[in-house]
Amino acid sequence: KAGVTQTPRYLIKTRGQQVTLSCSPISGHRSVSWYQQTPGQGLQFLFEYFSETQRNKGNFPGRFSGRQFSNSRSEMNVSTLELGDSALYLCASSRGDRSSYNEQFFGPGTRLTVL
Amino acid sequence: AQSVTQLDSHVSVSEGTPVLLRCNYSSSYSPSLFWYVQHPNKGLQLLLKYTSAATLVKGINGFEAEFKKSETSFHLTKPSAHMSDAAEYFCVVRGLNYGGSQGNLIFGKGTKLSVKP
Numbered sequence: 377k378a379g380v381t382q383t384p385r386y387l388i389k390t391r392g393q394q395v396t397l398s399c400s401p402i403s404g405h406r407s408v409s410w411y412q413q414t415p416g417q418g419l420q421f422l423f424e425y426f427s428e429t430q431r432n433k434g435n436f437p438g439r440f441s442g443r444q445f446s447n448s449r450s451e452m453n454v455s456t457l458e459l460g461d462s463a464l465y466l467c468a469s470s471r472g473d474r475s476s477y478n479e480q481f482f483g484p485g486t487r488l489t490v491l
Numbered sequence: 492a493q494s495v496t497q498l499d500s501h502v503s504v505s506e507g508t509p510v511l512l513r514c515n516y517s518s519s520y521s522p523s524l525f526w527y528v529q530h531p532n533k534g535l536q537l538l539l540k541y542t543s544a545a546t547l548v549k550g551i552n553g554f555e556a557e558f559k560k561s562e563t564s565f566h567l568t569k570p571s572a573h574m575s576d577a578a579e580y581f582c583v584v585r586g587l588n589y590g591g592s593q594g595n596l597i598f599g600k601g602t603k604l605s606v607k608p
Contacts, residue, residue, distance in 0.1 A: 380534070409595060419581065419598035432595050466534060468596075480596060482527075482535040 378403065380469050380483035388489045394455040397486045401448050401469030407431070408450040409480060410442060413464040422465075425450050426472045454488075462490045493518045493584045495565075497599035505607045510554075510569040512602045514582030517563065523585035524565045525596070526556055530578045538580075541565065552576070577606045 381400045389395050401408050409432075410422040421434040425444035442452040448469075454461055464487050468480035498513040516522055524541040539550025546558045556567045565582060579601045586594035 411596075411598075418600045421595040421597070424595055434595065468535075479537055479540065481537075484532075484534040 380467055380481050382465075382467050382483040382486050384486060385484065386487045386489075388491065389457050390491050391457055391459060393457050394453060395457060395488060396451055396453045397465055397467075397488070399450045399452075399467030399469075399483060401450070401467075402481055405469040405471055405481075406448055407470045407472030407478075408444055408448065409468045409470070410450070410452050411466040411468065412436075413466060413485070414462075419466070422452065457490045459490050461488065463488060493520075493522060493586045493597055495524075495582045495584045495597060495599040497580075497582050497602050499602050500600065501603045501605070503605040503607065504572045506574055507571050510567070510572045510576065510604065512567040512580050512582075512604065514565045514567065514599060515563050516565055516582070516584050518584060524556075524558065525583040525585075526550065526554070526565075526567050527581045527583055527598075528578050529581065529601075535581070538567070572604075572606045574606050574608065577604055579603050 383398045407426045409424040411419050413419045422436055423442050424432040428444045439455045444450045464485045466485045467483045470478050470480045494517045496515045504510055526538040527535040528538050529535050538554050539548045541548055541558050549555045554569045556565050558565050581601050582599040583596050586597050
């Protein structure tokens with residue numbers, strides 16, 4: 377079974393630009409979550425999508441948005457990039473049921489650098 | 492609100508010696524707890540998860556963790572460290588949404604494990 381894939385793996389943008397990151401979950405998984413990882417703040421939850429609907433949302437500004445398609449693939453978009461948006465963005469997929477032990481499988485991440 | 496605190500930002504051990512990575516949690520409900528590992532430039536991999544079926548949880552690569560409710564701890568251990576264990580380890584609790592439904596994962600700050608030859 378193929379794992380979670382994220383594209384692109386590396387990205388360099390300049391301040392003010394926008395960026396779109398893509399995540400393909402494991403086949404059969406209906407939930408996709410996004411996390412931001414930085415040296416200062418660690419791993420922080422951005423949002424979760426399940427069946428094309430945002431189910432949970434973290435404490436990030438509206439410049440961060442996402443969506444999920446009918447095939448469960450997900451994209452996240454960051455508009456008006458700031459230097460502080462430089463981070464590793466991780467996507468995780470899971471079956472999506474409400475089990476407490478619903479394991480999330482992580483992709484390798486997209487390394488975004490904002491200059 | 493749920494939270495986790497990893498008590499050490501960096502742990503260094505010699506190969507073949509035991510590993511102890513400490514984690515305390517805060518939760519008003521029976522928590523869902525996990526340990527993840529991240530090798531350099533890699534994604535996160537689940538080591539083990541607490542399912543409430545047993546307080547001693549065995550994971551991959553010889554790691555295990557013991558859930559101690561009285562101490563609100565979920566420390567990760569391994570009897571004998573290997574060079575390939577050098578990585579960053581995250582203690583994780585699953586949050587709860589308003590109304591009590593399962594929420595997102597809440598990560599500790601991480602512990603970097605170094606293994607000396």
